Amino acid sequence: MSIRSNSITRPPGDLIAQLNAEDLIRSAHQVIDIEQAGITAIKERLNTEFVQACQILYQCNGRIVVMGMGKSGHIGSKIAATLASTGSPAFFVHPGEASHGDLGMITHNDVVLALSYSGETDELLTLLPMIHRMAIPFIAMTGSSESTLAQKATVHVDVSVPQEACPLGLAPTSSSTASLVMGDALAISLLEARGFTRDDFARSHPGGQLGRRLLIHISDIMHMGDQVPLVNVSARLPEVIVEMTRKGLGMTAIVDDDQRLLGIFTDGDLRRTLEADEDLNKIIISEFMTRDCKTIGRHELAAEAASIMEDYKVHSLLVVDEEHVVVGALNVHDLLAARVI
Numbered sequence: 134m135s136i137r138s139n140s141i142t143r144p145p146g147d148l149i150a151q152l153n154a155e156d157l158i159r160s161a162h163q164v165i166d167i168e169q170a171g172i173t174a175i176k177e178r179l180n181t182e183f184v185q186a187c188q189i190l191y192q193c194n195g196r197i198v199v200m201g202m203g204k205s206g207h208i209g210s211k212i213a214a215t216l217a218s219t220g221s222p223a224f225f226v227h228p229g230e231a232s233h234g235d236l237g238m239i240t241h242n243d244v245v246l247a248l249s250y251s252g253e254t255d256e257l258l259t260l261l262p263m264i265h266r267m268a269i270p271f272i273a274m275t276g277s278s279e280s281t282l283a284q285k286a287t288v289h290v291d292v293s294v295p296q297e298a299c300p301l302g303l304a305p306t307s308s309s310t311a312s313l314v315m316g317d318a319l320a321i322s323l324l325e326a327r328g329f330t331r332d333d334f335a336r337s338h339p340g341g342q343l344g345r346r347l348l349i350h351i352s353d354i355m356h357m358g359d360q361v362p363l364v365n366v367s368a369r370l371p372e373v374i375v376e377m378t379r380k381g382l383g384m385t386a387i388v389d390d391d392q393r394l395l396g397i398f399t400d401g402d403l404r405r406t407l408e409a410d411e412d413l414n415k416i417i418i419s420e421f422m423t424r425d426c427k428t429i430g431r432h433e434l435a436a437e438a439a440s441i442m443e444d445y446k447v448h449s450l451l452v453v454d455e456e457h458v459v460v461g462a463l464n465v466h467d468l469l470a471a472r473v474i
Contacts, residue, residue, distance in 0.1 A: 164298040164306065171294030171307035172314050178291050179318075185288045187322050189270045190221060195242030197223035200231065202256050204305040205248040205312065212246070212316030219320050220329040228256035236263060244270045250292070250308045252280020261285055274315060276308055290315060351438060352431040354471045355452050355461035356382065363388055363459060366395050370406065370416040373398055384449045386459045387422045393457050396422035399449070428453045431460060435473045438463060 190197055197216055201209030209225055216223035226235050228247075239245065245264055247257050252275035264271050265285075273286035276293035283289040292315050298306035331347055362376050362385035377385050377400070384399040398418055406421045407413070429438050429450050438450055442465055452461030468474045 167296060167298040168307045168310045171296075171311045174294055175292055175311050175315055182288050182290055183318075186272050186290050187319060187326065189244055189272060189288060190216075190246075190319065190323055191326055193221075193242070193244045193270075195222075195240050195244070197221055197246055198239050198243050199223060199225045199246045199248070200228050200257060200260075201225075201248035202228055202254050204309045205250060205254070208309050208312045208316065209246075209248045211313065212248075212320070215317060215320045216323070219324040219334070220327045221320065221323045228254070228260060232256065232259050236260065239264075239267065239269070241267055241269060244272065246272045246274065247282060247286075248274045248312055249280075249282055250276040250305060250312070252277045252282040254282070257282060274312055276311075290319075347434070347436070349435040349471055349473055350431070351429055351433050351435055351452055351461070351463065354435055354467045354473075355431065355463045356380075356467075357461050361459060361462045362386060363392070364398075364418060365390070366419045366422075368418050370413050370418060370421075373418050374403065377403070382449055382462055382464050384462075384464075386451050386462065387418055388459055392459055394426075394428065394451060394453055394459050395419070396424040397426035397449075397451060398422045426451065428457075430454070435468060435471060439468050439474045442468075 197213070199209040199213040199216075200206075206225075206227060213223040213225040223246075224238075226238055231239075249257055252273065258281055261271075261282075270287045271285070272288050272290065273280075273282040274290045274292055275283050276291070277283060278289060278291055278293075283291075292308065292311045294307040294311050296302070297304065297308060334347065360380065362380035362382055364373050364376050364385050364387060366387050366389055368376075368387075373385060377383070377398070384397055386394055387396040387398055389395055396419070398421065402421055402423060406416065409416070409421075427441055427445055427447055427450055429441060429452055431452050431454070441450060442448060449462065449464035451459055452463065454460050465474070
């Protein structure tokens with residue numbers, strides 16, 4: 134019976150010695166230079182065909198159906214995801230599966246965006262008669278304007294590159310990068326044309342920290358009503374300490390008779406006050422409060438509160454309305470609990 138080791142297999146020392154660091158870095162630089170040249174090439178060819186493709190996609194009343202085989206399929210799947218998350222409903226359909234039933238996912242209101250660097254991918258060519266019969270727009274993204282897909286497309290987007298980064302000229306490298314960049318260019322151009330906003334983006338990304346930072350507002354996490362520490366400007370120190378202890382936010386708002394904010398008194402202020410050579414029972418809080426305190430509105434994003442706390446090195450904020458009346462309070466623990474930071 135053999136025993137399988139769970140240890141990580143490492144290259145033998147003599148193999149590591151054979152790998153020349155300078156050669157590896159030189160090869161990597163060459164790849165990046167070649168792919169940059171490919172991106173520059175497609176940038177210089179942005180023309181009326183790109184504009185027409187954007188117009189067709191913008192006017193689509195259904196969904197953008199992205200197709201591609203092999204590496205083009207992987208790039209197409211990412212493009213579909215980017216389109217969908219930036220305001221242009223889209224999904225990916227595998228061409229091989231499409232000819233075995235998945236073609237039924239495409240409706241007369243859709244647009245097909247097909248990726249094939251050669252422009253001669255059999256699985257895509259097989260679908261052309263059905264797509265044309267449905268009379269829906271067909272956008273081809275290829276590296277050859279003379280290819281079958283390019284010639285039969287409603288619009289052809291040229292993503293040809295001077296050379297592949299693969300020294301054998303076989304593995305899609307520069308060409309797949311160019312296709313990905315062109316997909317991003319389409320998606321972001323459509324985003325701007327639609328007036329897609331941060332709030333729109335948040336609605337399609339409710340999960341994870343990104344969604345929380347864009348969706349959660351101060352009003353969602355702030356303490357309200359009796360939970361807000363408040364004392365009148367005429368209060369003495371013992372009363373202030375009781376209020377801070379009872380509410381547990383590490384501070385209290387100092388307000389006038391109309392609940393308008395005049396200042397804040399924090400744990401740090403308390404420590405400094407205790408160092409004063411005075412009768413603590415006689416101290417009026419207005420003499421030791423911080424008058425120029427940071428505040429935030431209830432309709433602001435919680436992420437903005439996190440930014441203010443970080444910039445000004447404070448751990449709590451008071452929430453005020455347009456009249457500077459205190460309506461809430463929060464501290465860094467509330468942001469942590471909401472997983473905004």
